[in-house]
Amino acid sequence: MNKYYMGIDIGSISTKGVIIDDEENIVASEYLWTEADPITATKRVVESLLKKCSNNNINLELYGLGTTGSARYLIGKILGANVIKNEITAHGIGTLSRHKDARTILEIGGQDSKLIIIKDGIIIDYAMNTLCAAGTGAFLSSQAKRLGIDIKDLGDIALKSKTPSKIAARCTVFAESDLVHKAQIGHSKEDIVAGICNAVAQNFLNNLGKGKKLEDKIIFQGGVSKNIGVVRAFENILNKKVYVDMESHLMGALGIAIISKKQATNSYRLNFDFNVTKYNFKTIGRECNKCSNNCELVDIYKNGEIIDTLGGRCQNSKNIINQKKIEA
Amino acid sequence: MKVGIPKAMVDYEYPVLFEKFFENLGIEIIYSDNTNSQILEDGINYSVDEACLASKIYLGHVYNLIKKSKEEKIDYIFIPRICSFKGNETVCVKFYAMYDICKNVFDFNFITLNIDLKKKQNELKSFLNLGKKLNIGYIKTLRAYRKAKIYEKQYNRKIVDSEKNRLKESKNTPNILIVSHPYVVYDEHLGKPITKFLENLGANVFYSNINDSIIDKGYQNNYKKFSNTLYWKFSKNLLNGINDYIDNMDGIIYLSAFPCGLDCLVTELTIRKLNDLPCINILLDEQDAQGAGIYTRLESFYDILEERKSRKKVLS
Structure with missing residues (x-):
């Protein structure tokens, strides 16, 4: 009988879920918007994971379930998780399972951003943005809305620019007035979008990277890593290659699934209620x-x-x- | 006679001296309640918005005592004024100002004690003046002060010894040093939830304010390893503590109340000089700690320390 482990990462913007097998291969995954309702989002994620498993004729025997992300306590209680852990450790472990030689992890999510430094395969240092959400996914999506652009196209538009506008992203409120000003004096949309991407990268490195040495190999993950404009901005500033995993958005969920596997008792199957999605x-x-x-x-x-x-x-x-x- | 003592700021810096002095004179002490949300809220309402969190809480405690005095008949609220010591040693200006601030903000009988060596007011003199204000004879005051001083010495020795024993017996889990002013880290609302959380994770928590320099003058210059020119008495004490504990610690947490002028300089300076030990700097403000992601930071910091410690064991 195969053993399976589930990891759910409930972020402020998106909810991610994976199911892994004993060899830490992802057998099912799901990614969707939280829409400020973590419980419904989790139900939808779990439902879809179970469906994908049954479609692939997997007899799901769960031995561990972990939750991470900002709603981890709430969802952990609801699902009866065997481990509830912070997202920094989860992201570190998830990435290390895919990239053993990773030294630096840049992570920009919906409302927070993290910098994780790794040495000899363990996390040795991290930095996390404080209360302010400037330079995170929330900033990008609000600015995309302002400019009337779909957030998914932001990266491609940024790549078209040759002379990015200089935009101060230290504060979202200031950045917005800067943005309006730049638009009014005639900067093109591409230049402004590229400016925003640069500003996000610069802001991240100024806030979190100060005093820290960012060594190769650098992995960039979190929702914002899907934005090619920000990836290029990081590469230009750091003068180093920045790697983005195909499954970069799932690293937190993968990490917590691996942690739950480590903490699970091998002989004891998790008492997981498969009807949990139907409860009120x-x-x-x-x-x-x-x-x-x-x-x-x-x-x-x-x-x-x-x-x-x-x-x-x-x-x-x-x-x-x-x-x-x-x-x- | 009943004297009210706000359980905040300066009271944590002198945990037994004032209390014993009043006790020896047969004066009853009424303490304010432990800090809670209500006290914090009152404190914020009575303070200017740019004051530091600890001083806002102090005003909340004073208000708490004034509310209590309706039932308990408090004669005076005791607010010491601490300014300057030997050499150029001084403290944060909030300690200079607190008596005058409270006098201006609240309508109540306040009594003070003025330690200001630059104005030739040393500790002994200031206590004798306090006795005079309370209409207590010179000899009686002197005796009460001496006795309180002896008790303070014994008390300090006891806490230092017990911390040292705790360090010797500490288990295999990570040792964490908290570098923080006692009025932040021991406060029920600010620091206690954090130290409790760390202890629940399994950490052995130590406090840099309890160190050899408070019982032995010979250790008082250890801070010079970090800075020669520092003149804040309480910050010096914290640095002396770092020097005491550092060899046995796995990580340091700098904990300060926003916006602390002393800490923003001293913490930055220390972090730069101690760059091989993992550390985090946590700023506490009026926002509820649980909402601000503080526990996420603490938990992941603890994970790092644990991982490093187990790795070290494997290598050795």
């Missing part, structure tokens, strides 16, 4: 009111029954679940 999950936010901290809590209901509460600073929030269980 609901989350209700409330304030705790038990002390002056007033934590914002989120109750997770499965078919009307509370299964967990997230977001509390102390044990007070947990007590409620126990009480409700007793009442029921």
Whole structure:
């Protein structure tokens, strides 16, 4: 009997899922928009993964399930994951499984960007952007909308430019006024788009790359890596080849699947409910009111029954679940 | 008589001295509550928006005491004014100003103690003046101060020894040094959730403010390995601590409250001089820690340390 492991990466913009076998080959994968509803997005991802498996006549025996990304706790509870891990470790491990000689990982996602430095096959350092989302996927998509361009075409348009406009992308708000200004004084659309791509790369390296040595081989991943304009911008600035994996968008999900494989007990099959996509999950936010901290809590209901509460600073929030269980 | 002490900022820098002094004089102490969201919110409302998070929290604590005084009849709220020490040693200006800020913001009886060596007010003199203001005799005040001072010494020795024992007995999991002002790292709302999270992951957490230099003057110049010209007393202490712990640590977390002027210089300086040890710099601000991705950073930082440590073991 083959063993399979599932990894789900729920990002702010997109949700990714993979199923791998014992040799860490991807047997099924899915990528779709989160649309600010991680639960529905996850259901759709899981549904599609299961469908793809049954189409390929795979008898799915799950031994591990991991979640990562910004909604990892919520989805981890819902799916009953055996491992919930941060996206930095997941991305590092996912990439290392495909590129053993990787030294630098550039990752730009929807709302955050990360720089991961690897030495001798382990992550030794990382940097992550702070609260501000300037220079990430969200910035690119809002600017694409402004210019009336489909985000998918952004890269190809940027490549047409010979003299990219200089745009300051340190702050999204400033960048936008810069952009309007450049358009009004007559810069062509291609030049502006190329300017945006350059600005994203420059901003990334200024913020995260300061003081860090970016060694070969450099891997670029995350949603923005699909934008060829940004890839070229990185190559021009760094003067080095930047590799983009065909499956670069799945690296986080792949990484977490591998981590779940490492932590899974071999003899014990994961108690995964294949009907999970048919259940009705609901989350209700409330304030705790038990002390002056007033934590914002989120109750997770499965078919009307509370299964967990997230977001509390102390044990007070947990007590409620126990009480409700007793009442029921 | 009842004296209220806000449990924030300066109180963490002098954890027992003031408390014991009042106790020895038979004065009852009312503490403010542990920092919570309400205190933070009140503090933000009473502060100018550019003040640092720690000082905003201080005002929240003062307000908390004023609310308490309706039931507990607090006579004074004690807000020390700490300015200058020997040589050119000084502290953050927030410690200079806090008494005057509170006097201007709140309508209450405040009492202060002024340690300002440049104005010839050393610690002893300032305590004697405080006694005078409280209408307590010279001898009684002096005796209370001496006793408190002895207790402080014993207390410091005890915490340093217990930390050293903890270091000796620390398990195989990574040792993490937290370089942070005590009023940030020990605060229930700011630092405690972070240290608790790290300990739950399995880390052995150590604090650079507890080090040999607080019990032995001979170690007080260790900070010079990082900078010769530093003049902030509390930052010097943290650097002395780094020097004490560094050989046994796997990683350093710099934790500071936004916007801390001292930390933004000292942290940057230290990171540049210690470039072979993994470190992260975490800035805490008014945003809830859970929302700002802080735990993602901490968890991945811990993963790195763990991986490095197990790798080291394999190689050796």
